[in-house]
Amino acid sequence: MSGAFSWSWAGLSWSGAALGAALLCGLVVVLYLLQVERRILPVAFLELWKQGQGSAQATRLRSRVRHLLSLLLQLLILVLLLLALGDFRRTSEDPGRSLVVLLDVSASMAREEAGATRLQRAQAEVRRVLTSLRAEDQMLLVAVGARPRPLTSFTADRAKMGAALDQAQTLDTEAQWEPALQLAQSVLQGQPEPYLLIVSDGEGSPGAWEEALRGAQLRASTPLRVDYHDVRQVEAAEPAPLLLSAFAVRDYPLERGRFEVLAELRHLEETGAALGAQLSVFSWDLARSASKLLELQRFTLGPGEILPVVLRDLAGAEGVLEARLELLEEGRAAPHAPQVAWAVLPSRPVTRVLLVTEGNPFLEAALLVDERVQFQVLPPALYPPAESFDVVLFDGVFPPRVSATGAALYLGAPEEKNQAHAPLTWSRQLTQVGFDQWERKHPLFHQLDPYDVQVLQAVALTPQPGDQVLGKSDEGALLVTGERPEGRFLALGFDLRQSDFVLRAEFPLFLSHAVAFLAPPVVTSELSAWSTGTLWRFPVEPAEQKQVQLRGPEGQNPSSWWAPVEAGRGLFWGERAGIYQVGEEGSQQALAANFFSLTEGRSPVLPLWQELQEREKHWVVREVQERQPWWVWLLLAAASLSLVEWWTYHRRWTV
Amino acid sequence: MGFLDLFKKRPRQRTPAQQEDPLLFDEEFVRKLDSLVLVSRRAFSGHRRGERRSKKRGAGMEFADHRPYTPGDDIRALDVGTYQRLGKLLVRLYEEEEDRSVSFILDCSASMGTGGQRKFRAAQRLTAALAYLSLAQLDRVSLSVVRDSLVHSLPALRGKQRIFRIFRFLQELRPEGKTDFHTALRTFVAQQKRRGPAVLVTDLFDPQGFEDALNLLRFHRFEVVVLHIWDPLDAQPAQLGEVRVQDVETEATVELILTERVAEQLRAGLRETEQRARQFCVARAIPYFALSVELSLEETLTGILRQGGLLR
Secondary structure: OOOOEEEEEOOOHHHHHHHHHHHHHHHHHHHHHHHHHHHEEEOOOOHHHHHHHHHHHHOHHHHHHHHHHHHHHHHHHHHHHHHHHEEEEEEOOOOOOOEEEEOOOOOHHHHHHHOEHHHHHHHHHHHHHHHHOOOOEEEEEEEEOEEEEEEOOEEOOOHHHHHHHOOOOOOOOOOOOOHHHHHHHHOOOOOOOOOEEEOOOOOOOOOOOHHHHHHHHHOOOOOEEEEEEEEEOOOOOOOOOOEEEEEEEEEEEEEOOOEEEEEEEEOOOOOOOOOOEEEEEEEEEEEOOEEEEEEEEEEOOOOEEEEEEEOOOOOOOOOOOEEEEEEEEEOOEEOOOOOOOOOOOOOOOOEEEEEEEOOHHHHHHHHHHHOOOOEEEEOOOHHOOOOOOOOOEEEOOOOOOOOOHHHEEEEEEOHHHHHHHHHEEEEEEEEEEEOOEOOOOOOOHHOOOOOOOOEEEEEEOOOOOOOEEEEOOOOOEEEEEEEOEEEEEEOOOOOHHOOOOHHHHHHHHHHHHOOOOOOOOOOOOOOEEEEEEEEEEEOOOOOOOOOOEEOOOOOOOOEEEEEEEEOOEEEEEEEEOOEEEOOOOOOOEEEEEEEEOOOOOOOOOHHHHHHHHHHHOOOOOOOHHOOHHHHHHHHHHHHHHHHHHHHHHOOOOOO | OOHEEEEHHOOOOHHHHEEEEEOOOHHHHHHHHHHEEEEEOOOOOOOOOEEEEEEEEOOOEEEEEEEEOOOOOOHEEOOOHHHHEEEEEEEEEEEEEEEEEEEEEOOOOOOHHHHHHHHHHHHHHHHHHHHHHHHHHEEEHHHHHHOOEEEEEEEEOOHHHHHHHHHOOOOOOOOOOOOOOOHHHHHHHHHHOOOEEEEEEOOOOOOOHHHHHHHHHOOOOOOOEEEEEEOOHHHHOOOEEEEEEOOOOOOOOOEEEEEEHHHHHHHHHHHHHHHHHHHHHHHHOOOOOEEOOOOOHHHHHHHHHHOOOOOO
């Protein structure tokens, strides 16, 4: 910094001030001319007033001086006001300093210590730096999360920077320092007097930060001066060394509608005492913004232990699951904030089944058991219906099949006149048979044993090439599946009423498997939850739209964005964990995002940070106290002069 | 004006006329006048019988003088006793009681309207009051309005009931125009055949001077009474500072710097004007009354006029 100083404007620009001065001075002069124009005083008898004319002659010269003095006073007041507005100040003649402030907004900055969050302390520090900026200094404020995000342009506008600083919020991401340092380096390259100030708690993902920082210093045209300000409170209590490091839901491909929940708990310390933990799982109904507790389990984790928890058969779960992990101390919840994670349950679509029958209460009762089956009974004479279905069950009838009714399950043998419409032929009649062989690994027989099924009368099915026999007696095939032009079919070679199958507990399960086999549910490969600090590519319906609305996180001061859609997937850089709603109101889908980090909040302060912390600071904030708020004094001077002018006017010293 | 005074809201200054605008002549006004009677120090001639004695000898009750009998005289007036004592035919003469003609000359120039027309209103009310008293004593009352000429004249009236015509006449007047007493009164004396009291109600602000005009009345044997209406505001500037003073009549202007000292000079000047008029009138036996507009009508009539002997 050179020692030479000059005067500059920090408020109004020179051109603005000059224009204002010209206009206002003109206005003052016009007002002055109007003021010095003598007022006309009508009197009754002028001869009487002529007696005062002598004094007018005597004071004419003094009057001119007073006029001039009055105008000069008013112009002086105006000039002082303009100087105050322009924030006229003394500045150095050097080109100013260039400062990049990297403000850590990672998740650990939300931790509250001694009555204030780390981010609030960081904001206070940056605000202090802001006030020490000189008129010619420029600054760039960058929020550092999973990726660096400039909050302002590289500017000298302190008001704009102050407003951006106030709006900074913590994110549910780690602080990635390497890209942030690269950004700072590229910004400061070629700038005069480059400074880099890092305001952080020292936690987060280091990456190749050291190389980035040293590279920035090497590539800078002038020596880059780096300061580090640590916002941690050393005496603050450490968070509980317990972490919910994973939470996800997966469904069973072979078991329609079933899913299991995976959670992973970690004891983060390698030594020390065991920790008691309580895991609660809630089901969230987004439409009603209400949750219900589904599962609650308690665990004890030894030092360094990683405990996977698998929860199955969570009855009543739908929509979104929320997991809360709380530390237990002496059997009670410890006063630590619970860790929360979310997961969206896989969708369970309803299968529409058409039951073509003259009336079969066994079938209807069995179909009613499966809540994901929605069936409709139709007399054979009315087939085919106008609607479309996923599966059709032909109960002893064989009408000409149409593809609109979906895959077919044939039960029993056809009469001779209808055999032409059957997918198979029948070789012979069978009596008193059962399933002697069956495809045990076929999903149709999952958790099902048909060996004890007794059949009074059946027909032996004759499969065609490409068909698969799934079950047969020693005398012939009883259960065959295959593909026909109208779709997949499954044929059972006996009337249900000619066997005890319908009386067995396995029958509803068999029927459910059959429906699932004929109309297999779409197994989604979508993630149950996305990770913050990554690009989310979530499916969008309909896929043709150009952008999709995303709103969330629910219950945490939600925001709304329009995410672009590419190839049927919305693209969004997620930085906050929680539950989001995708799509227009009325057809919204849930989306969950979690933040799991083994380093954020737990990692030790980076060594270089410590080194910088101990070093003498380059950026001197001391100037705050030394800077003269000239505009205040100018304003006071203008007010004083105005008082003088008012006082002298009322004593007829000025006019 | 000071710089800060640009932002100061000035209260609107109300003229006295705006502050108080009662009826010029109401019932209360008339009732007060009933208790006052105007008397004259001298008797004037007149055509009708009135309550004033006249030098004109005639059919009155009170003996005045003798004169030699000439043919054609009423022989009932012959003094038989004198003829028996002296042997001369003398006719007895009696003083005949006649009415009196009182002329009111009201200055209606623009100078009377300054200061919120306080002077003009006072002059109107005073003129009306005196006219009423004259009418009540069976005098003939005429009213003339002067500016730089004789602009209006109300013919001679008799009887109290005519006072309302005088009220109407006075109410329709507006102070405007220049002042030239000499020119106006020259017309007045030419038109006014009856001599008697000529009451001049004025502020005496005449650039040509009022002296010649008063002398003109005197020379034409009018009994001149000067009621000088004056207003302290005429010499009191409403604001100090640099002003251009403009005469409301002539519109001539003079630039002045008004200070407290100048204001004091003006007040002294106004007093000097009054003194000068008083000395002029006293030297010529003209009754002169300086009447401030700040006095009420009762004070004016019962105090000042009584002291001047115009009221009994």
